[in-house]
Amino acid sequence: MLSARELARVFFAGESDEARIVAADAFDECEHLGAASIAIGVFDGVHRGHQELIAALVRDARAHGCKAVVVTFDPDPDVVVSSSPAQKLMTTADRLHALAQTGVDVVVAVPFTPEVAVLDHVGFLALLSRVVDIRSIRVGSDFRLGRGGASGVAEMRAWGAVHGVDVYGHDLLCEGGEAICATRIRHELGQGHVELAAELLGRPYMVRGGVIRGRHEGSGMGFPTANLQVPDGIQVPADGVYEGLVLVDDTVWPAAVNVGLPPTYADDAASAHLEANLIGYTGDLYGSSVSLAFTRWLRPSRLFDSLDELIATVEGNIEDIRHNLGEQGVSIRD
Ligand SMILES: Cc1cc2nc3c(=O)[nH]c(=O)nc-3n(C[C@H](O)[C@H](O)[C@H](O)COP(=O)(O)O)c2cc1C
Ligand SMILES: Nc1ncnc2c1ncn2[C@@H]1O[C@H](COP(=O)(O)OP(=O)(O)O)[C@@H](O)[C@H]1O
Numbered sequence: 001m002l003s004a005r006e007l008a009r010v011f012f013a014g015e016s017d018e019a020r021i022v023a024a025d026a027f028d029e030c031e032h033l034g035a036a037s038i039a040i041g042v043f044d045g046v047h048r049g050h051q052e053l054i055a056a057l058v059r060d061a062r063a064h065g066c067k068a069v070v071v072t073f074d075p076d077p078d079v080v081v082s083s084s085p086a087q088k089l090m091t092t093a094d095r096l097h098a099l100a101q102t103g104v105d106v107v108v109a110v111p112f113t114p115e116v117a118v119l120d121h122v123g124f125l126a127l128l129s130r131v132v133d134i135r136s137i138r139v140g141s142d143f144r145l146g147r148g149g150a151s152g153v154a155e156m157r158a159w160g161a162v163h164g165v166d167v168y169g170h171d172l173l174c175e176g177g178e179a180i181c182a183t184r185i186r187h188e189l190g191q192g193h194v195e196l197a198a199e200l201l202g203r204p205y206m207v208r209g210g211v212i213r214g215r216h217e218g219s220g221m222g223f224p225t226a227n228l229q230v231p232d233g234i235q236v237p238a239d240g241v242y243e244g245l246v247l248v249d250d251t252v253w254p255a256a257v258n259v260g261l262p263p264t265y266a267d268d269a270a271s272a273h274l275e276a277n278l279i280g281y282t283g284d285l286y287g288s289s290v291s292l293a294f295t296r297w298l299r300p301s302r303l304f305d306s307l308d309e310l311i312a313t314v315e316g317n318i319e320d321i322r323h324n325l326g327e328q329g330v331s332i333r334d
Contacts, residue, residue, distance in 0.1 A: 121151035254325035
């Protein structure tokens with residue numbers, strides 16, 4: 001099992017080192033924050049590439065003797081401008097929370113309204129100047145802003161030259177010869193490659209959800225499962241069986257996870273689509289909110305001819321996980 005500190009990081013459950021968050025609904029009333037180096041982006045996933053860019057932002061701020069401010073959007077612009085938005089790696093709340101743990105001073109969420117969507121860099125930077133006195137700007141080298149992506153690094157540099165603001169186009173961090181980006185991570189999750197996704201993210205992929213009632217058959221089979229309802233629009237890894245970690249209150253439990261309609265019970269509408277057996281847990285989870293991190297792909301879900309075979313196979317998976325992650329919960333506050 002990971003250390004308490006690492007587990008807290010997986011679930012963004014740390015309480016220290018948190019930056020101030022100016023949420024989108026507080027943007028209009030936000031007081032002026034003073035001089036700042038800023039980074040602008042959506043930052044879905046807050047993956048290793050984002051983390052590297054933000055570490056460079058913190059250095060920019062130090063060099064300019066001012067605050068480090070991450071500027072992001074709520075909602076994710078893709079949800080507003082695209083007719084078929086991608087599944088997201090994080091809710092906005094988690095995105096802001098994860099950004100607030102990167103060592104910056106402030107995270108500002110700009111409300112992504114239709115009016116903001118049409119602004120080019122000149123209009124957008126004027127809007128931002130209401131809350132910060134911009135000293136430097138750092139964006140990914142492929143960054144685009146405005147209607148049809150009208151403004152990029154070159155346009156922002158030209159603006160910076162006039163206003164005495166340094167503009168840095170940050171080279172995208174690569175892994176395996178390819179840039180790390182949210183689309184790539186979504187693709188890997190869609191293939192069930194949760195270990196590769198974790199390598200790109202810098203931590204295991206995590207979703208949160210409420211525990212709902214299922215067919216109540218798990219307990220009878222010897223492995224009760226918490227059925228999770230993940231918010232709409234949030235990506236879930238490909239159907240299959242995984243090893244995972246589940247956070248309940250302050251405790252992380254090793255877990256055996258099934259994603260997708262169980263093939264053996266596919267015609268039962270009450271079957272769970274995402275369920276986890278928490279190893280070592282006894283109690284009632286109905287109605288509670290839990291977080292689930294995917295640590296290892298185990299096998300595809302399959303159709304079993306007999307119940308005994310299903311139970312023996314799942315018990316084998318649980319045994320494997322118990323061996324790998326232990327057989328009890330670990331507090332993240334230790
Ligand atoms: C680790 C794990 C692996 C599972 N693998 C399969 C599988 O391969 N095929 C299948 O039909 N169901 C599989 N299941 C789902 C079980 O059939 C399901 O937990 C059981 O039917 C209870 O459903 P309920 O929670 O809706 O009562 C798996 C469940 C778990 C927790
Ligand atoms: N170790 C455990 N792992 C998961 N859920 C557990 C565990 N122990 C008790 N539970 C409880 O049992 C419920 C699951 O029981 P189950 O028979 O599978 O019913 P359902 O079909 O409603 O999920 C969970 O929602 C939770 O409240």
